[in-house]
């Protein structure tokens with residue numbers, strides 16, 4: 001297997017999609033003002049305002065960790081706390097950046113089955129303590145879709161937002177795969193965010209097909225006050241901002257953002273269907289976006305790796321497969337075939353009988 005063969009270990013193994021690349025190329029023809037004073041940045045922010053059907057405040061950060069951390073910091077004082085799911089990226093994969101950039105706001109991780117919070121869990125954390133010795137709950141952060149690929153329904157988001165309002169909490173959404181959630185639910189981005197009660201969204205561009213970049217979107221402009229300073233201080237103000245902004249123009253104006261996500265989701269479903277019923281293989285979560293998690297016997301994992309496949313096992317103990325905007329059908333089918341063969345070999349070595357499926361293609 002060649003080194004640049006397509007892998008499904010992560011959706012950011014992929015490259016840059018043509019629409020994003022073309023926009024960067026167009027932005028590269030000549031000079032433009034720096035630090036976001038350029039026409040591309042204005043056009044990208046306007047495209048996001050069109051997409052969300054509202055006058056939101058838009059900022060562009062280099063990556064998701066910075067976007068989440070700075071957005072949360074803007075909603076908190078250092079003595080506040082943020083309620084999140086135990087598997088949330090902010091809790092498990094950001095090296096303490098949310099706490100660092102908020103000068104110590106504590107993350108309160110709630111144990112969940114699939115990374116989804118619910119009103120009951122939020123209430124029990126937020127109401128457990130109201131004394132001066134505990135960091136005051138101030139924000140709830142949802143990951144949409146969750147790290148294991150579950151999508152909050154609109155009703156679930158609305159119910160959480162209603163709970164937040166009663167408790168005086170702001171609602172943040174980590175949407176590093178927000179486009180996949182939109183494609184999955186088939187709803188307007190506005191319905192999944194401000195119309196449902198979300199205050200701030202981190203909208204991921206990288207996993208959706210861009211080279212880099214996340215948009216931080218404040219639906220309540222008053223919350224965005226001084227956010228530009230926060231970005232600059234954190235090293236997140238791009239001097240050649242047009243190269244963070246132009247890909248958004250390319251993705252949004254062409255519709256690639258949603259096409260890419262729909263393709264990725266469809267590939268995840270195709271993979272899940274392709275491996276359904278293989279002996280020893282069990283889906284760990286319903287497939288609602290572009291992630292598939294499979295429980296599989298360790299020898300089968302080894303066999304897949306020996307065939308050159310890469311995948312992670314650090315979430316939920318299973319093998320994770322992520323499908324990106326550029327997933328190639330034949331490559332996906334090759335993974336299904338290799339997995340089927342590895343399962344058959346494993347079944348054979350256990351029972352001594354041959355049960356390898358006939359190859360059909």
Ligand SMILES: *Cc1c(COP(=O)(O)O)cnc(C)c1O
Nearest residue numbers: 063064065066089143147174176
């Ligand atoms: C990938 C990802 C991010 C962003 O990660 P960076 O590597 O900092 O860009 C944020 N949240 C979730 C749920 C992610 O999967």
